[in-house]
Amino acid sequence: MGNENTASASIGRALALFRTMCLIREFEERCAEEKARGTVPGLVHQSTGQEAVPTGICAHLRREDYLFSNHRGHGHAIAKGADPAAMMKEIFGRQGGTCGGKGGSMHIADFSVGMLGANGILADGLTMAVGAAQAVSLKGENRLVCCFVGDGTTNRGPFFEALNWAQVFRLPVLFACEDNTYASTTRTDEVFAGPGVVARVASFGIEAASVDGNDLGAVDAAAGRLIAQIRSGGGPRFLHARTYRIRGHISSDPLNYRRAGETETHMATEPIARYQKWLIENGASETDCSAIRAEARALIERAVAESMAAPFPDTNTAWTDVQDIGGPQWNG
Amino acid sequence: MERVSYAEAVRRGLAEEMRRDPLVWALGEDLSRAHGSTSSTQYCGLIDEFGPKRVVDTPISESTIMGAAVGAALAGTRPVAELRNVDFGLCAIDELVNQAAKIRYMFGGQARVPLVTRQGLGLKRSLGSQHTQSNEVWFVHTPGLVVVAPATPGDGRGLLKASIRCDDPVVFLEHKELWATEGDVDFSDDGIVPLGRARTVTSGTDLTLVVWSRMAIVAEHAATQLSALGVSAEVIDLRTLWPWDREAVFRSVRKTGRLLVAQESVLVGGFANEVAAEVSERLHNTLVAPVRRLGAPRIPMPYSPPLEDECRIECRHVVEAALSLVQNDRSRKETT
Ligand SMILES: Cc1ncc(C[n+]2csc(CCOP(=O)(O)OP(=O)(O)O)c2C)c(N)n1
Ligand SMILES: [Mg+2]
Numbered sequence: 001m002g003n004e005n006t007a008s009a010s011i012g013r014a015l016a017l018f019r020t021m022c023l024i025r026e027f028e029e030r031c032a033e034e035k036a037r038g039t040v041p042g043l044v045h046q047s048t049g050q051e052a053v054p055t056g057i058c059a060h061l062r063r064e065d066y067l068f069s070n071h072r073g074h075g076h077a078i079a080k081g082a083d084p085a086a087m088m089k090e091i092f093g094r095q096g097g098t099c100g101g102k103g104g105s106m107h108i109a110d111f112s113v114g115m116l117g118a119n120g121i122l123a124d125g126l127t128m129a130v131g132a133a134q135a136v137s138l139k140g141e142n143r144l145v146c147c148f149v150g151d152g153t154t155n156r157g158p159f160f161e162a163l164n165w166a167q168v169f170r171l172p173v174l175f176a177c178e179d180n181t182y183a184s185t186t187r188t189d190e191v192f193a194g195p196g197v198v199a200r201v202a203s204f205g206i207e208a209a210s211v212d213g214n215d216l217g218a219v220d221a222a223a224g225r226l227i228a229q230i231r232s233g234g235g236p237r238f239l240h241a242r243t244y245r246i247r248g249h250i251s252s253d254p255l256n257y258r259r260a261g262e263t264e265t266h267m268a269t270e271p272i273a274r275y276q277k278w279l280i281e282n283g284a285s286e287t288d289c290s291a292i293r294a295e296a297r298a299l300i301e302r303a304v305a306e307s308m309a310a311p312f313p314d315t316n317t318a319w320t321d322v323q324d325i326g327g328p329q330w331n332g
Numbered sequence: 333m334e335r336v337s338y339a340e341a342v343r344r345g346l347a348e349e350m351r352r353d354p355l356v357w358a359l360g361e362d363l364s365r366a367h368g369s370t371s372s373t374q375y376c377g378l379i380d381e382f383g384p385k386r387v388v389d390t391p392i393s394e395s396t397i398m399g400a401a402v403g404a405a406l407a408g409t410r411p412v413a414e415l416r417n418v419d420f421g422l423c424a425i426d427e428l429v430n431q432a433a434k435i436r437y438m439f440g441g442q443a444r445v446p447l448v449t450r451q452g453l454g455l456k457r458s459l460g461s462q463h464t465q466s467n468e469v470w471f472v473h474t475p476g477l478v479v480v481a482p483a484t485p486g487d488g489r490g491l492l493k494a495s496i497r498c499d500d501p502v503v504f505l506e507h508k509e510l511w512a513t514e515g516d517v518d519f520s521d522d523g524i525v526p527l528g529r530a531r532t533v534t535s536g537t538d539l540t541l542v543v544w545s546r547m548a549i550v551a552e553h554a555a556t557q558l559s560a561l562g563v564s565a566e567v568i569d570l571r572t573l574w575p576w577d578r579e580a581v582f583r584s585v586r587k588t589g590r591l592l593v594a595q596e597s598v599l600v601g602g603f604a605n606e607v608a609a610e611v612s613e614r615l616h617n618t619l620v621a622p623v624r625r626l627g628a629p630r631i632p633m634p635y636s637p638p639l640e641d642e643c644r645i646e647c648r649h650v651v652e653a654a655l656s657l658v659q660n661d662r663s664r665k666e667t668t
Contacts, residue, residue, distance in 0.1 A: 093636030
């Protein structure tokens with residue numbers, strides 16, 4: 001996989017990817033700050049340190065492609081083109097949120113950009129993804145379906161069912177495994193038999209790539225190759241991206257199950273500083289990079305300010321969109 | 333007496349049973365490492381005392397957590413299958429409903445399935461549609477299962493111990509909001525609370541208020557407010573939903589003539605209906621007012637606080653319903 005590291009794309013494209021990563025980072029860090037301040041009501045699962053994975057993958061997705069996400073889904077949504085301000089409002093539970101305040105962080109969805117939902121139940125995105133791909137093939141459309149899955153979740157039964165299914169029906173699905181080492185407080189390798197997830201996937205005859213998920217160039221190149229194969233009718237593919245969850249499982253997690261110095265060690269390989277270094281070595285200027293970072297910070301700062309200023313949803317909306325017939329009976 | 337949290341009381345209850353019976357063991361995700369961080373503390377330290385064969389950190393594999401518990405129960409142990417949230421428990425509902433609940437009967441009584449599955453219930457704040465459900469009635473509807481939903485630390489400990497000793501499969505529902513609540517527990521005795529026995533929270537004469545799980549705390553507050561308004565409510569915490577303590581409820585309704593059942597879960601098809609129907613059918617001569625029920629609207633739980641508040645049953649709802657019930661009297665003659 002080594003030579004995929006040398007992304008040959010133009011510097012303009014590279015800076016755009018850098019910008020996406022910075023947006024995700026700022027978004028995640030500000031969300032957690034606001035959660036700690038008590039302005040965000042629900043749980044926040046940050047993807048800090050994992051920004052390169054959705055950024056490199058979604059760079060190859062089109063607006064009409066479908067994306068199924070999971071509980072740690074802010075980065076997925078931003079990379080797929082969802083509006084960070086609307087996402088932030090959703091997390092604040094305000095009017096103008098992507099789901100009108102009904103969903104929250106764990107259920108962000110923006111169907112207008114093909115982002116068909118974060119999810120509070122592990123692995124459920126996988127089976128929905130194969131179904132969406134089946135619909136695409138039934139309708140003769142030209143879309144691809146991508147589904148993110150955590151390392152820990154690959155031990156759930158639906159993971160195996162979805163892989164088998166996708167391969168049996170040769171469906172246009174990219175399974176993207178964000179292997180951030182942990183599943184809440186458990187190191188996944190302690191509850192994972194065999195040589196690794198790629199071997200499991202290979203047993204279904206599905207072609208897989210395993211990359212350093214903190215190396216944006218590597219993710220970008222591998223995703224580009226696999227997605228091109230899927231688009232040309234090759235059936236499902238699997239991308240295993242090795243990364244690290246720098247923050248806690250949820251933002252308030254004290255991380256007291258980690259080894260001393262573990263987080264710091266991984267900080268050294270976090271993707272944004274690494275990509276910035278690469279950018280500068282390849283023709284971008286320090287000033288370009290700082291400007292992008294500052295712009296991302298300002299954009300997210302604005303999103304937070306707008307969210308705090310936005311009104312809460314009208315309570316009448318609690319009663320809408322339950323179902324068409326047999327609406328929500330009250331308690332009599 | 334010791335003042336402890338609900339989480340601590342059930343933690344010690346489990347430890348006591350594990351000490352008493354070496355065939356009691358627990359399995360679930362993150363059991364040993366969650367030291368009060370991302371999940372609650374009900375298993376804190378147990379691995380140090382009982383080791384990894386009896387406090388088993390499992391892969392994220394809900395079907396197998398439950399299926400393995402069923403198999404292990406058939407093979408002569410007493411597993412405690414931790415599912416964290418009823419919402420995740422739905423990923424293992426098949427093993428519970430199609431296997432655990434039916435094996436004894438289907439196989440002509442050759443085997444028992446003495447497992448306990450612990451599942452977190454209900455609302456905290458803004459956990460959204462997939463982490464807030466209260467589907468206790470699904471389990472009550474399933475023949476073969478015992479369903480327990482204690483409200484206090486003492487009942488949590490005592491009923492967990494009784495559930496572990498029970499030879500039937502028990503669904504042990506812990507409201508997530510209760511884990512941090514405190515109460516006095518006497519750890520010097522074994523503290524067993526018998527399954528199927530209700531607790532009278534407050535005695536009263538004007539109406540009977542039937543509740544379970546966290547709603548028992550809400551109802552206790554409501555009773556205090558009602559008493560200030562001159563209404564004497566008898567609060568009955570069922571504690572066990574199947575089998576439920578019909579006698580305790582009937583006894584109370586015979587005294588008060590009025591029944592209000594309040595639940596956090598969706599009212600339509602809820603367990604309140606079962607209580608209301610039984611009382612209506614059997615005590616219609618005694619009732620001086622129509623039975624009242626309170627429960628959530630039939631809405632998936634929204635995230636935003638003001639929307640969530642639309643779906644919560646709070647103390648003020650219970651007080652209002654109780655007041656309307658005592659003001660809405662019919663004479664006993666009219667009823668009969
Ligand atoms: C079916 C189900 N089981 C358990 C949980 C609780 N839970 C939420 S996230 C998580 C860990 C997931 O780990 P992984 O798949 O590695 O994703 P990560 O959190 O690391 O992104 C667990 C156990 C859940 N939401 N759904
Ligand atoms: Mg993980």
